[in-house]
Amino acid sequence: MAVTLEKNSLHYISGFAPVRCDTHFRHNVKLADEFFTDESVTWVALGSVLYDVRNGMNVKTEYYSMEETDTLYLSVSQIKEYGLIAKNQNYLTDEVKDQSGYFELEPNMIVVTRSGTIGVALSTNHSSFDFSERTYVASGFVITAKVKPEFSANVIAGYINLFDVQRYLTAMAAGACQRNIAQPIINQLPIPECLLSSEADTHQEFADYERGSREMLNYISEKEKELANLKTDISSSIKQKIKAFYAGDSSVN
Secondary structure, eight states: OOEESSSHHHHTTTOOOOOOOOOOHHHHHHHHHHHHTTTSSOOOGGGGGEEEEOBBBOOOOGEEEOOSEEEEEOOGGGGGGGEEEOTTTEEEOOOGGGGGTOOOSSSSEEEEEEBOOOOOOEEEEEEOOOOOTTTEBBBBEEEEEEOOTTTTTTHHHHHHHHHHHHHHHHHOOBBBOOOOHHHHHTTTTTTEGGGGGGTTHHHHHHHHHHHHHHHHHHHHHHHHHHHHHHHHHHHHHHHHHHHHHHHTTTTOO
């Protein structure tokens, strides 16, 4: 297995010079401390199983399409642990493909939000991606990486979404107004070696999480439709009563 091993993740943390002591760092590291200081774990630098790690594209608005196209421009707000969401979806024109640095997402990649909401990961193998019908371009606030063929993008994304890991990434974020993480943070992120082995019994648990989240989202979607219908009915009823009041019609109750 072509990975970079470390005895424990403290080796990585102690590599910061000077050692950070700000409240933001200390608070979030403390939340992840028990997990990442376990010296019985054989840790691997995540970057050793990734390649072509880079930020997404910063696309000028002139390449945004007013109409729906088959090229989706993915923002941080659309990347969720449970899949892509369509909220505030931007579409791009074909002309964007002629721009320098243009690249598309592919299967067996991971995308990780790096600014604003930090450390939310998603595998492009997720069912919310449809490469047969759509082209996906990540925004500049997203880190993208290809996963070496012998490893699972699904497991890596699932690992990054664990509570302890997200707190760790949040601790490593820099910036005063809007914190963000850089590519080296992802490359140097410690991951237990066992998770990269087919012997680890984690694939099914991550799959169960995805299936369970889809069921909950479907339920929420149905309830949101019911809520919208209820609002429509109440709005209609109240408008009728207002009109009836000023028309002097006492028959409307």
